[in-house]
Amino acid sequence: MPTSQLPEPDPESLARSRQLLERIHARIEEAGGWLPFDAYMQMALYEPGLGYYDAAGRKFGAAGDFVTAPEISPYFARAIATQVAQVFASTPAEVLEFGAGTGALAHELMHELERRGTPVRRYRIVEISADLRARQQERLAGLPVEWLDALPGAFSGVMLANEVLDVLPVRLFVRGADRVFERGVTWDPQRGQPVFAGRPADADLCREVAAIETALFPERLADPAAEGLPEGYGSEWCPLAAAWIAALGACLEHGVALLFDYGFPRREYYHPQRAMGTLMCHYRQRSHADPLWLPGLNDITAHVDFSACADAARNAGLDVLGYTSQARFLMNAGILDRMLADGARAQDAGAVQRLLSEAEMGELVKAFALGRGIDRPLLGFTNGDRRSRL
Ligand SMILES: C[S@@+](CC[C@H](N)C(=O)[O-])C[C@H]1O[C@@H](n2cnc3c(N)ncnc32)[C@H](O)[C@@H]1O
Structure with a gap:
């Protein structure tokens, strides 16, 4: 949707976004007039007190900007409990959750595991947003949770x-005729806001785009002049994803890391027809494509390259234990049986339908499991495991 058709923010939010814009302007000047997009996105989402995730604001749920699976239905956490209980049979009963949002998943998961007689002994949360950490502490008061x-x-x-x-x-990045460009931001003094500007890509980005092109067009291995991504093709690369998985690998001694996210294997992610990448913004339940509009008031997301994550996991000595759609994972983990056993109401069925629907989260969101020292197949990936596509 064009940003001109989006609802106006309230004056307080607008003032906060202007304050963030001033800091972004200063940062662009400090950097010599141009900032790579990841540095801009870091500020727009995480600048202390002003970035989208760090500042106060509704963010989640029907009255916020977007909804996530744990907010849609408690059956998401109840199904995950089946998988967690299976892992707990051979590991300490401990959970470490990253980015817990409002605490909805932690809350329901702890109650469900208690109900099943496999309680969590220790639940820890790593959350970088001060605002969300405070909300989680309120929601999870009285439960044995620690924040790290x-x-x-x-x-x-x-x-x-x-x-x-x-x-x-x-x-x-953008593929040019004979070189790769990086899209970053510069300051437009006339409009008083950041605007996109390209520069020749550095060696790291060139190497990554070359690796993507070789994965898509293997004939380039023998002939670097063979067809690659089309001229003008633009997309993203998330160097932090591999670094984050490496950090998980360095920390996980025995157990499973279970990740859910929008994304694809590399060949689908960088399909030549997906020529504008997957960067998307969310504002009051509407999606738009302009991450420079009112920084700090929009969520900014990009899909996940799960092949790159699988490579990073193997490099970190982790096993890739499963990769499937969210719908498959939840069905394998018995979401429908659990609803039947509860005599779930039509309203619950509608919410679970959103989690399972191929047109919504069911197919676009993937479940991805990494592990160390786990020798039994994971229940959530019994049918429809797609690791071979990574
Ligand atoms: C889209 S929200 C998802 C929240 C929640 N998991 C849910 O499903 O409702 C992203 C969350 O990740 C957190 N986050 C972002 N980067 C992080 C990082 N490097 N480590 C831990 N949390 C992070 C954000 O603050 C936020 O809580």
Whole structure:
């Protein structure tokens, strides 16, 4: 939707966005007039007190900007509990959740595991947003939860992250005729706001685009002049995703990391027809494509390249234990049986339908499991495991 058709923010939010714009302007000047997009996205989402995730604001749910699976239905957490309980049979009963949002998943998961007689002994949350950490502390008051500022030195049990990889800052590239460009931002003094500007890509970005082109067009291995991505093709690369998975790998001693996110294998992600990438903004339940509009008031996301994540996991010595659609995972984990057993109401069925529907989250969101020291197949990936496509 064009941003001109989006509802106006309230004066307080607008003032906060203007303050953030001033800081972005200063940062662009400090950097010599041009900032790579990942540095801009980092500020727009995480600048202390002003970035989208760090500032106060509704963000989640029907009255916010977007909804996530744990907010749509408690059956998401109830199905995940089946998988967590299976892992707990051979690991300490501990959970480490990243980016817990409002705490909805933690809340329901802890209650469900208690109900099943496999309670969590320790639940820890790594959350970088001060605002969300405060909300989680309110929601989870009275439950045995601890908040950490960084990963612990070592961890055994289940790591969880729902829609965290898709909010890590990304670099933007455009394929030119004979070189690759990086899209970043510069300051437009006339309009008093950042605007996009390209520069020749540095060696890291060129190497990554070459790796993407070789994965898509293997004939380039023998002949670097063979067909690659079309001229003008633009997309993203998330260097932080591999770094984040490497950090999980360094920390996970025994157990499983279960990640849910929008994304594809590399060959689908960078399909020549997806010529404008996957960068998307969310504002009051509407999607738009302009990440420079009112920074700090919009969520900015990009899909996940799960092939790159699988490579990073293997490099970190982790096993890739499963990759499937969210719908498959939830069905394998018995979401429908659990609803039947509860005598779930029509309203619950409608919400679960959103989680399972191929046209919504069911297919676009993937479940991805990494692990160390786990020798039994994971229940959530019993049918429809797509690891071979990564
Ligand atoms: C789209 S929200 C998803 C929230 C929640 N998991 C859910 O499904 O409702 C992204 C969350 O990840 C957090 N986050 C972003 N980067 C992070 C990081 N590097 N480590 C931990 N949390 C992070 C955000 O603050 C936010 O809580």
